Each structure stands twice: as C-alpha cells, then as structure tokens.
Amino acid sequence: MAHDGGEVPVASRGNTIWGSDAMAETLRALGIRYVALNPGASYRGLHDSLVNHLGNADPKMLLCLHENVAVAVAHGFAKACGERMGVILHSNVGLLNGSMALFNAWCDRVPMLVLGATGPVDAAKRRPWIDWIHTVQDQGALIRHFVKWDAQPASIPAATEALLRADRVARTAPEAPTYVNLDAALQEAPLAEMPPRPDASRFAPPPPAVPAPDAVTQAVAMLRAATRPVLLFGRMSRSPRDWARRVALAEALSASVVSEFKVGASFPTAHPLHAGPPSMALAPQAAEALKQADLIVSFDMLDLAGMLKTAGASAKVINVSLDHLLHNGFGGEHMGLPPQDLHLACLPDIALHAIADAMGVEAGTLPGEDGPSCPDRLPPEAPLDVQSFTRAVGMGLAGERACIVRLPLSWDTTAWRFTHPMDFLGFDGGGGIGSGPGMLVGAALALRGGDRLPVAVIGDGDTLMGVQAFWTAVHYGIPLLCIVSNNRSFFNDEMHQERVAIQRGRPVENRWIGQRIAGPDIDLAAMARAQGAVGIGPVTTVGDAAVAIRDGAAQARAGGVVLVDVRVTPGYGADMAAVTRG
Structure with a gap:
C-alpha cells in the first residue's frame, strides 16, 4: 500500500520568492516531518509553499477531514514516539473546531507545534466578506489558556523567530502545545531574496534539569x-x-x-x-x-x-x-x-x-517484547458484557505484539497485564469525546514499519465523533486496528442521570432517554468501509469477537486499516462505577 497517498506534486517553475516560502523553510530546518491539516484559504500561501517550494516533503502534509482529527493525530503521534508534529488550523473557525483536541493535548502534556492563520491584519488588504469574518483581533486569545506560548508575528524575521521559539518552548519540559498565527498578507508578500535558513540546532531545547x-x-x-x-x-x-x-x-x-x-x-x-x-x-x-x-x-x-x-x-x-x-x-x-x-x-x-x-540500585532487566495480555479465556458462546469483552479482546490479540493506544472507561483492568512501556499509551488527557480515532491514526503513523501492531479499543460515541480519521489512515497507508466497544449509548451519562434520579427520588428507568444511540442502530463497520477501510461486524458473542479481532489483526499486519464493531452490553467495572456514582 502506498505511503504517500498518491500526492506527488509536479515540479514548480516559478522563481519568485514569497513570505510563506521562508516560513516553510523554517519548518524544514526544524525537522518537522509531518503537518496534519484541514485546508483553508487563510494559509493558502503556506500551503502553496509546502507543495510547490518544498515538494510536499519534510514536512509532508497529512490531509484530515476535520480539525479535531488533525490535532488528535499529532497528539497520538507524540504519545507513541515522543516527537512533536506540526498542525495547521484555518483562521478562527478551524482553530475553534480544533480547540477541543488541543485542550486534550494540553492536559496530556504532549509537544505540538500548531500553526494558524488569519485574514490580513491590514484591513485595507482584506477581500470583501470572507476575510472580514475570518480575521480576529487577537486570535491566540481563543486558546491562550491551554497552550504553553503563542505569537502573531508581523514580519518574516519575526515569523522565523516565532517558529523557532514555539518549537523550543513546546519541546522543553514540561512539554505542551504552542501556537503561531501567521498573517495571510505576510504569507503572500513577495520577497526580494530568500532569507538564510536558520540553524535550528542553535535554538534547540535545553538539556533536562537534574535534581540538586x-x-x-x-x-x-x-x-x-x-x-x-x-x-x-x-x-x-x-x-x-x-x-x-x-x-x-x-x-x-x-x-x-x-x-x-x-x-x-x-x-x-x-x-x-x-x-x-x-x-x-x-x-x-x-x-x-x-x-x-x-x-x-x-x-x-x-x-x-x-x-x-x-x-x-x-x-x-x-x-x-x-x-x-x-x-x-x-x-x-x-x-x-x-x-x-x-x-x-x-x-x-x-x-x-x-x-x-x-x-546503589542496579540497572535492572529490560522488559520483554511480548505485548499486553489477558490470560483468562471464556466459552465462545458467552455474551459480551464489560468483563467478557475484555477477555474476548485478549483472546483475539493472543500472541500479538500490540501497542494499545486507547482503552475505554469500561475496560476491566483486573484482567489485563502490561509488561512493557509500549503496551499502553494512556487516555486522552482532557476527557473530550471524539479524539480516539485520530489519536490511533497518529500513533499508528509513529509506529508504522515497526513490530508493534497499533490497536485502540474505543467507545461508539468516540468513534462516531472522529470516524473520519480512518480516511486519512487509508489514504496514507497507515495500518491499524480499531476495536469498538459499542454499547449503543453515551453510558457514562446514563450513570450520572441514574445518580441524580436516585438523589431526587425519581425513576431511574428513564436514565436512557437522550443517551441511547439506537432506533436506528448505526452501522459502524459500514462507516469504516465507506472510507476505504475494512469493516467487520457487528459481532455479539465472545467467540465471534475473538475471531473477528484475530482476523482484523491479521489484515492490519498486512497493511490494512481495520475496524471491528463489537456489540457490548452497557456496564462498568467496579472502579468506574465508583467514579460515576460518587
């Protein structure tokens, strides 16, 4: 399967130098390998420079179908390999769309270099209507509370410095996203000559602090x-x-x-x-x-x-x-x-x-590479509840060297063993639904070509809000396995409604109203297939789930993007019941 999405630009014949060409050169100097984006006219100059000046390489653009997915991809990438990615968000609207995923990344303390753009700050240069509604006086203020640093440079030398500083700040512990907003007019201004490419090694993060x-x-x-x-x-x-x-x-x-x-x-x-x-x-x-x-x-x-x-x-x-x-x-x-x-x-x-x-403690013994495991087995005909679903996943992944990118709130942690730091990458940081698919794609990109199979077990609500991420994975040949714990409900909120009903002496039987994702059921496997991925399911028993997951893992190992829809009875383990019931 192609790893470039077929996106090979024709050779550029222009010889004029533009402001955005200098910005793109700085991104290359920083060693940014990828930038995830959803297109927008506010950064059309930078987009052109990435394609026609740099040849869509170092950095390479990853087209995403939603800004939240673009940020989530960079989030998952950083969690899997510790390296920051670039993200580009279109003006105020793209930034607002991506802000939930950006809050997740902030809470999770992962590095990320986020670029934005605004309509011309000089009002005389704005196109009628669209440039006006896409221009904000202080665009960084929309997210300033949950990024580590932001800037809106007003010249090419200032833009170069802002990118260098933003990258250094993002990668200096404690790590977190940074944001640089680029004026559209500055991007599209012609330059007499190309500024010297900065020596990024002279602007690297400081070495980690050591305790006194x-x-x-x-x-x-x-x-x-x-x-x-x-x-x-x-x-x-x-x-x-x-x-x-x-x-x-x-x-x-x-x-x-x-x-x-x-x-x-x-x-x-x-x-x-x-x-x-x-x-x-x-x-x-x-x-x-x-x-x-x-x-x-x-x-x-x-x-x-x-x-x-x-x-x-x-x-x-x-x-x-x-x-x-x-x-x-x-x-x-x-x-x-x-x-x-x-x-x-x-x-x-x-x-x-x-x-x-x-x-005087020795170095210790390096961990094995067997991957996570669930040692318990259940009869194939057993129905799927919280506990049996966890075991079905274990049966399906038996013998696999997997990296579990995400797990759902309902996961039965008592039945699962982690033996290596890459066995499980954790949660999303901010608790914002919809990040799971994008984070899986980003982690899978970081792991592509290695011996770890990227796997995420996510809920149906999370899947529905971020399902378009799988198109990006298929388009760029990023193998992965997504297992959906599909209880057809926003079940966490069902539990909260039950708690309120008990406190107020009202019928708990009504907790499902406004929460259940049913009537009609949604065919998640079909949604995956519509984007070119492999969709398997729905499956409803332990045995069928184990077989489907085993088949999905084999197809992902062969280069596929696979989603398995597993229908699970709503419920939580004892630990999450304690959280939701207080």
Whole structure:
C-alpha cells in the first residue's frame, strides 16, 4: 500500500520568492516531518509553499477531514514516539473546531507545534466578506489558556523567530502545545531574496534539569528510613531502560507501586509489588497501601492530591514533577494542591535514576517484547458484557505484539497485564469525546514499519465523533486496528442521570432517554468501509469477537486499516462505577 497517498506534486517553475516560502523553510530546518491539516484559504500561501517550494516533503502534509482529527493525530503521534508534529488550523473557525483536541493535548502534556492563520491584519488588504469574518483581533486569545506560548508575528524575521521559539518552548519540559498565527498578507508578500535558513540546532531545547545533589541525598535518607514506602508512577517515559530501573528500585526498596491507567503503562501490572489494578479510580489495594504508607514518592502523578485524599493518607510525601510550571488560573487540570515534604523539580525518570544511583540500585532487566495480555479465556458462546469483552479482546490479540493506544472507561483492568512501556499509551488527557480515532491514526503513523501492531479499543460515541480519521489512515497507508466497544449509548451519562434520579427520588428507568444511540442502530463497520477501510461486524458473542479481532489483526499486519464493531452490553467495572456514582 502506498505511503504517500498518491500526492506527488509536479515540479514548480516559478522563481519568485514569497513570505510563506521562508516560513516553510523554517519548518524544514526544524525537522518537522509531518503537518496534519484541514485546508483553508487563510494559509493558502503556506500551503502553496509546502507543495510547490518544498515538494510536499519534510514536512509532508497529512490531509484530515476535520480539525479535531488533525490535532488528535499529532497528539497520538507524540504519545507513541515522543516527537512533536506540526498542525495547521484555518483562521478562527478551524482553530475553534480544533480547540477541543488541543485542550486534550494540553492536559496530556504532549509537544505540538500548531500553526494558524488569519485574514490580513491590514484591513485595507482584506477581500470583501470572507476575510472580514475570518480575521480576529487577537486570535491566540481563543486558546491562550491551554497552550504553553503563542505569537502573531508581523514580519518574516519575526515569523522565523516565532517558529523557532514555539518549537523550543513546546519541546522543553514540561512539554505542551504552542501556537503561531501567521498573517495571510505576510504569507503572500513577495520577497526580494530568500532569507538564510536558520540553524535550528542553535535554538534547540535545553538539556533536562537534574535534581540538586542535596535534594537527592535528602530523598535517599527518607527512603532508607521508611518501612512502608509507596512509589506512584504517573507521567513516565516510554523508555525500556527507564522501565527496568523503576522495577529495580521498587524491588530494592520492597516498595508498593501504584501506576496510572490514565497516562499509560509505567510498571508491570502483574508484579507482586503492584498494588491493585491501574484503574481510572484508586483501586482498594492501592488505597490501602497509601493509607498504611509512611513515605509516598510521587513521580509526576496526575492527581496526587486526589489520591492522598481518597486514601486518607498521612505519610510524608516526596513529589517529583515539573507540572507546576504550566499551572494557570483558567482551568483545573492542575488538580488539587498536594502536600509535599520534598519537591524535586525535574522529569520523573531523571530523579528516579539519580535516586537509584545514590542507593546503589542496579540497572535492572529490560522488559520483554511480548505485548499486553489477558490470560483468562471464556466459552465462545458467552455474551459480551464489560468483563467478557475484555477477555474476548485478549483472546483475539493472543500472541500479538500490540501497542494499545486507547482503552475505554469500561475496560476491566483486573484482567489485563502490561509488561512493557509500549503496551499502553494512556487516555486522552482532557476527557473530550471524539479524539480516539485520530489519536490511533497518529500513533499508528509513529509506529508504522515497526513490530508493534497499533490497536485502540474505543467507545461508539468516540468513534462516531472522529470516524473520519480512518480516511486519512487509508489514504496514507497507515495500518491499524480499531476495536469498538459499542454499547449503543453515551453510558457514562446514563450513570450520572441514574445518580441524580436516585438523589431526587425519581425513576431511574428513564436514565436512557437522550443517551441511547439506537432506533436506528448505526452501522459502524459500514462507516469504516465507506472510507476505504475494512469493516467487520457487528459481532455479539465472545467467540465471534475473538475471531473477528484475530482476523482484523491479521489484515492490519498486512497493511490494512481495520475496524471491528463489537456489540457490548452497557456496564462498568467496579472502579468506574465508583467514579460515576460518587
């Protein structure tokens, strides 16, 4: 299958140099490999430069059918390989369309270089009507609260500097998206000569900060004095070396470990030191370990304050995180303010290695490459509920070296084992429905050509809002497997309506009204086929689901884009029931 979507431009014969040519040259100098976009006239100059000046290579354009998909593709790409992608959003309308996915990426702390464009800032240069409604006085203000930095340069030298700065800021820990808004008139202005291409190596991010030696000494002393330490592993790296050192440190300390389902695999979940499953809410075993602990070391845990409060923990706390550098007054994604007796302001794995070095802990054994597993098996004729669906997926993927890009809220984490940092990439950050398909495509792009099969298990609501992402995957030859947990409902909201009805003494039987996606049922497999993908299903039993998933995995391994529609009875595991019922 072609990897270029058939998009090979004819040779350009023009010899005039344009402002957008200089912008495109800067993107190439930065090493941006891809830019995901949905077309718009506000950046027609840059679009032309990417195609006719650079030849649609380095960066290569990825056409997406919605701006939310474009941002989600870059989000998934960063989660899978740690590299930022470029995204281009058309004027104010495209930026508004993509803002939900951008908020997800902000909450998930992933790097991304987002380019925008506005109608000519000089009103005398605006075309009637359309340039006026697509021009905003301060376009960056629409998203300023959930990007790390933004700019609207007014000259070519300023645009070059803004792109260099935006890329450096996005890739400096703690990482997050940045935004540069490019004036349409500036893009389309002719230049007398091409400015020198910047040496991007001179504008690279600084090396990661290391913890102060005195702070490491203090952390080691606290760990050696503890009798019941607990290690919390949150936003950690995907490096197998880092994973091995985490295991070695936990074993050297005989410390209980709690990992975070929302941000992906960070510790082997079947390890005897792992306290309970890595669920959306705090598992009872993890809560008990925290309550009994005399020292808690949090390595960039997503909601440390919430965990301590839920468990009733009173231990001393070492907090390893840089996240405080992104906290602002707009939202609550910084979570509660945790107590801390020692704060190491650096990346979590850097602190972990420094502590392990000081304690004489060995490097550990690198994890195997077998992929995630579900050891349980069920009779083929069993119907599909939350628990049996998880096992059916395990049966279908048995023996596969998969990278699970996303999992649904209803996933039964008690039956699933992660043994490698690439086994699971985590959630979407901001809880915005519709990101799953795009994130799967982006992660699959990052993994293309490797030995990991990109797989996402997502809900039907998520699929319906982002299903057009699969066209991009087919068009550019990005193999993947999407398994839809199709309960024909926005079931999380059904649970909330049930809770309100119980509180008010009203009939819970009405919870489904305005929530169920039925009458008529939607043929998700047909929606996939309409975009050129392989659509399988619907299937309704464990055996049929396992066979369909196994067949889908084989087709994806052969280069296909595959969606399997699995009809599941609505429900949640015990951990999510606790979240939705409060």
